[in-house]
Amino acid sequence: MRTRLALLLWMAGPDAPQLCATPFFHAAAAAAMDVEVEIHFASRSVLLLVDGVAAKLYAGGDETMSVYEHMQQAARHGARFYACSDALAASGIHRTALIPEATGVAGAVAFVERALDPQWSTLVF
Numbered sequence: 001m002r003t004r005l006a007l008l009l010w011m012a013g014p015d016a017p018q019l020c021a022t023p024f025f026h027a028a029a030a031a032a033m034d035v036e037v038e039i040h041f042a043s044r045s046v047l048l049l050v051d052g053v054a055a056k057l058y059a060g061g062d063e064t065m066s067v068y069e070h071m072q073q074a075a076r077h078g079a080r081f082y083a084c085s086d087a088l089a090a091s092g093i094h095r096t097a098l099i100p101e102a103t104g105v106a107g108a109v110a111f112v113e114r115a116l117d118p119q120w121s122t123l124v125f
Helices: 021-032 043-049 067-076 085-091 108-116
Strands: 004-009 036-041 080-083 102-105 120-124
Touching: 004 021, 004 108, 021 036, 021 067, 036 043, 036 108, 043 080, 043 085, 067 080, 080 085, 108 120
Parallel strands: 004 036, 004 120, 036 080, 080 102
Antiparallel strands: none
């Protein structure tokens, strides 16, 4: 059984909050199973890492848990969050504007390496 999982968030972003909870459910579940989890935020999903953005978003009609709270749950279980360096630059976002849960910056090559490594499984949202 593989014990490493990399998720790529591409379509899940502030423009589509209904798509934002599921990736973090999967990340939290995998991390709770002692799987090493990385979440790579690409394109407009990188905006979820900007402090205050995800806290105002809800994935559905039930507003009991914000997208940020889902993100925090995944992080508490050990998931690490990586912002795409190109997406940050394209959006004019400086690393200092990111939430405390943001682990670092990793570009496309980092995710592709995960996808090509037989020790890693990958999911794209």
